[in-house]
Amino acid sequence: MSKNDRQHPLVEKMREQLADGRCGRREFLRNVTLLGVAAPAAYAMAGSILGKSLVPAALAQEGAKKGGTLRVAMQVQKMDDPATYSWIQMSNQTRHVAEYLTLTDAENITHPLLAESWEPNDDLTEWTFKLRQGVKWHNGDDFVADHVKWNVERWLDPALGSSNAGLSTFSAMVEDSDDTKKMIDGAVEVVDPHTIVFKLSKPVLSVPEDLYNYPTMILHPSFKPPFSDNPVGTGAYTLAELQVGQVCKLKRATQTTDGKPFTYWGDEPYLDEIHYYHFDADNQLTAFASGDVDTIYEFSIEQLPLAEALPGQVLEVRTAQTLCCRMQVDKPPFDDLRVRQAIVKACDNAAMPALVFQGRGDIGENHHVAPVHPEYYQLPKLERDVEGAKKLLEEAGKAGLEVTIDIGNTDGPWHQAVAEIMRDQLKDAGIRLNINVMPASKYWEIWTQTPFGGTAWTHRPLGTQVLSLAYRTGGAWNESHYDNPKFNEALDKAEAEVDVEKRRELMQPVEKILQDDAVMVQPIWRPVFTIINDTVQDYVAHPTEVHQFNKVWLSA
Amino acid sequence: MAILILRRLVQMALIIVVASFLLFLIFDTDAFKKKTAIAELGGFGVSSLSEADYQKWLDEKGLNVPFYQRYGKWLGDVATGDLGRSYEKSTAVGPLLLDRLKNTGILAFWVFALMIPLSLVTGVLAGMREGSAQDRTLSFIAVFTTSIPEIATAILLTVIFALGLGWLPAKSAMIGGFNWRQLVLPVLTLVIYDFGYVARMTRASMAEVMTSQYIRTAVLKGLPFRHVIVKHALRNALIAPFTIIVLQLNWLLSGVVVVEVFFEYDGFGKLLLEAALFGDIYVVQACTLVAVVIAVLSQIISDVGYTILNPRIRFA
Amino acid sequence: MATTFDARPAAPPLLDRLSAPKAVLILVALMWVPLTLYVMAGRNLGVLQPYILLPAIPATLILYVLAVRAWRESWTAVIGATLVFFWLLMAVSAPYLPLLDPNKPIAPFVLPFSHGKVGDTFFWLGTDFKGRDMLSRTVWGCQRVIVWGVTATVVAYVVGTLFGLIAGYLSGWWDELITFFGNVLLSFPVMVLFIVVLNYLGPSGFNIVIAVTFASAPAIMRIVRGLTLDIKSRDYVFAAQTRGERPFYIMIFELLPNVRGPIIVDACLRLGYTTVAITTLTFLGLGLQPPDPDWGLMIKEAAKTAMLFRFSYMLIIPALSVSTLILGFNLMADGLREISLRD
DSSP: OTTOSOOOHHHHHHHHHHHTTSSOHHHHHHHHHHTTOOHHHHHHHHHHHHTSOOOOGGGOOSSOOOOOEEEEEEOOOOOSOGGGOOSHHHHHHHHTTSBOSEEEOTTSOEEESSEEEEEEOTTSSEEEEEEOSSOBOTTSOBOOHHHHHHHHHHHTOTTTOOGGGGSHHHHTTEEEETTEEEEOTTSEEEEETTEEEEEOSSOOSOHHHHTTSTTOOBOOTTOOSOGGGSOOOSSSEEEEEEETTTEEEEEEOOBOTTSOBOOOSSOOOSOSEEEEEEOOGGGHHHHHHTTSOSEESOBOGGGHHHHHHSSSEEEEEEEEEEEEEEEOTTSTTTTSHHHHHHHHHHOOGGGHHHHHSTTOSEEOOSSSOOTTSTTOOOOOOOOOOHHHHHHHHHHHTOTTOEEEEEEOOBTBTHHHHHHHHHHHHHHTTTOEEEEEEOOHHHHHHHTTTOSEEEEEEOOOSSHHHHHHHHTSTTOTTOTTOOOOHHHHHHHHHHHHOOOHHHHHHHHHHHHHHHHHTTOEEOOEEEEEEEEEOTTEESOOOOTTOOOOOTTOEEOO | OHHHHHHHHHHHHHHHHHHHHHHHHHHTSHHHHHHHHHHHHOHHHHHTSOHHHHHHHHHHHTOSSOHHHHHHHHHHHHHTTOOOBOTTTOSBHHHHHHHHHHHHHHHHHHHHHHHHHHHHHHHHHHHHTTTSHHHHHHHHHHHHHHHSOHHHHHHHHIIIIIIISOOSOSOOOOTTSOOHHHHHHHHHHHHHHHHHHHHHHHHHHHHHHHTSHHHHHHHHTTOOHHHHIIIIIHHHHTHHHHHHHHHHHHHHHHHHHHHHHHHTOOSHHHHHHHHHHHTOHHHHHHHHHHHHHHHHHHHHHHHHHHHHHOTTOOOO | OHHHHSOOSOHHHHHHHHTSHHHHHHHHHHHHHHHHHHHHTGGGGGGGTTTTTTTHHHHHHHHHHHHHHHTTTOHHHHHHHHHHHHHHHHHHHGGGSSOOOTTOOOSTTOOTTEEOTTSSOEESSOBOTTOOBHHHHHHHHHHHHHHHHHHHHHHHHHHHHHHHHHHHHHOHHHHHHHHHHHHHHHTSOHHHHHHHHHHHHOSSHHHHHHHHHHHHHHHHHHHHHHHHHHHHTSHHHHHHHHHTOOHHHIIIIIIGGGGHHHHHHHHHHHHHHHHHHHHHHHHTTSSOOSSSOOHHHHHHHHHHHOOSGGGTHHHHHHHHHHHHHHHHHHHHHHHHHHHHHHO
């Protein structure tokens, strides 16, 4: 950002850390872009420090061809109100019509989109966003800062029930008044038509990332749900047809709603149309196999041999998606720490990837922070200790323990495979594990209540985001009823630290406490898979499975 | 006759009222509302709602209205042709159901177009000479095909014609518009399962006619066998199969579920299953309504047809 | 019991004695009770579990011999019985056959008649997507479908017969009421009824029994009602009435034995339908639940992991297995009808 005469002090620090190897390239890029350095500049910076040229993968496009229709197999869902979307699939259908202020790519690096640049103050409590000029809505209006303000105010209206309100950025814009949360006056300030300032009640580093959380699409103030009836956005595509459960067709936007010519503000995308065809998760790969579609939303590990046997390219992304076989620490027999520790010790997480994911994925370490998270602190490797487990059980007077785990296979049959392997492993320590398999919908009814259950957790860019939701006392999704003031305190400290190096150091106690308290067996970080046929070019698979097709093109 | 039809129609209306009432009662349980919420918002989404938020969500969906009121309103709406809105698909149920019924109708048309001649010919050929080798072979084929469940037939056909020979597509999602090649496997699956049953009924009816006095007399008179069959036997032998065939409509509404799901064909059966799993009550209601109407109508048609075709039977 | 096991040497008389209704009932109980307990109670059997099916094996074999002997005039019935008893034998002897653990993942996607990458294990029917032995899963897979299928049919019969007898014998408004509710249920297409009932109750074996009862009992009720109306005017019923017997006694001891014949043939057919229903419902996700092996589940799992000619054995094997069982029931029904017509 050459226009910026001022650079955030942390950027300089990051450069030092990159130079002396304390932080990696990816992490450097992620953090300096968050701090307002534009991606090309960040790449250049990293390149000059590391002494080699780094070109972001998506920028190299030789001989890209225009035209064609990309056919995607995915669940086609309704498009009511983007601010209350509850599924990624809905957002994918909308993503190319309405846009975000920012864009986080597959490498976890956040780029400008409708915002042209941003700049936090030194203590990260005030964020100034410069908005792109010359952006037009599909109805012909110019895009201005007031529109952003309208959106943010809407998200923070408790009556709307948008999950955006729970993001750290936006929860730092509300205050409690009379039992309801209300937006703090002046939290969003429009400086000029293309400058907007967010004033936060506490420091937050992840503001640009939060602005790419899937329900944070920027809508036109004339919006009335359902979006599909009046799809006004700023994107390169417009909604041509939606039949829930069947098809969603997007077409290049060439005309405004009142018939005037429309030009997209950014580079013209290559695809003429994007078609989503409805297929259930199980059937997407078979749809691909029969040639009905060019790519799919996702296939599961069970289908990998089938996928590999098909013509096309399998894409695999490392993620922080995982399965937590968590125990409720206030329900017997799991209220006894020794019992939990015995169960955790008797399990061998390191054996799981080979048995369940054909050697793919990362080994989980029972503290729910993934190696792909920037603040991941590597604790000593977990060692299986069957004898130790037996001893603990005897001490607890629970030799010959029998427990039952509820499994809903909410993320596919591999949950059950994990439980079956756990059953075999626990047998060695004299623990009998019964597996209670139930339909996914049933599991979601009881997931916060079952004493011992396998819950799937999705990918989030930061490790602390999950920890604060799931293990902090009173966290919205604290399914294990874990309640440890020391942990809360350690987590608070880590969250408030903006320096990456220090933050990682601060994560050590967080991870250690959670691991030692043996709240869960968290065996594996799973990769996500998708597949493209030979005509699809420059398709980048994303760890949260969001679709970014503006650069995708089809060869003949 | 008119009284009979009227009675059946009144009975149908009564059945619909009772059945739909039971469905509303079932879908009114807290467990079902929760299920709908989970299907729509996801497990994490529902758990992050406070009790008040959840109640608000229910209000929004109109699920907090006491079910007898909703039921009353639904009955009134149905009477005026409004089948309500789908929660999952966020669209009016009427056009949605019509579209899916049209697809199933296409499927059903071809099933009947193939099944009727095939099963009648087989049945007549088998029943013509009861106990002959021809009869035994055809009867065995009929038992055999009826014994393979649709799901197994679907699999075998898919493996052979789609995966093995590559002649036909394995799925019938019709995403590029209507494609007759995608219709072949679902139609064949249903025909293979169903034709055996109708053929056996035809055979039984034919066999009975063949032993009757007048056919024997005709044969003894020295009339050509072919002539006896075509001129005398067929007319009487086909009365029973007619009623059976009409009743297959009812069976088809069951049979299409698994076939449509397996082949990903967007028809009535798939819609019903998806709606039931989602807890999409108005769609389930509408599907049940249609199913019951079709079932009862087919019974009425079969009864009336039987009466007309068979002059010996008179309803009081 | 005594009649069952003494006097071994004299073969034909023994078979004759075993063919007595009482002996057959005992044999059926010997086969059926352990199998049902094994499948429904499973682990709760404790130390008994490994041994409980042992007496069922000879009982099944003897019953097969008796069935073939009784039905020897009809080839159709003999072939049908052979198919059905083959699967029954597999069901009761599965724990004692030299099979791999059906739930243990070994090596995924091993083709039939080959060794996995592991080397030493030879897989006759290959392995599935999780690497579980297909042969073992196919053999074990018949247990649940047979037990739940038969149980569901029996329960549907008990309920249907009871209501049929009441409606037919008592007439009046009992008849009107029962017939109306029967008609309500009958006007639902079967699958619609299954989906609605199972979706409400949740998928499980016990709930399949309930759903099948809802779907089948009305039809059975109709048959029994018709038969009862026909028989009720006979002399022996009149005699019992004048003796002052209670209606319930008359229904059970006078009417029921006389409507037995047509019901048995219908029951065989219905067993076939129920097996189809269970497999189909399990495929749709409304029936039996994993992890224990079941043909419907095998089809469901393979339908999304094995849609490739090379892997199609995973689909074909369970599909053929379930077809042979149903074919067995249907042929048996056909044969029995043939025999009853000849008598």
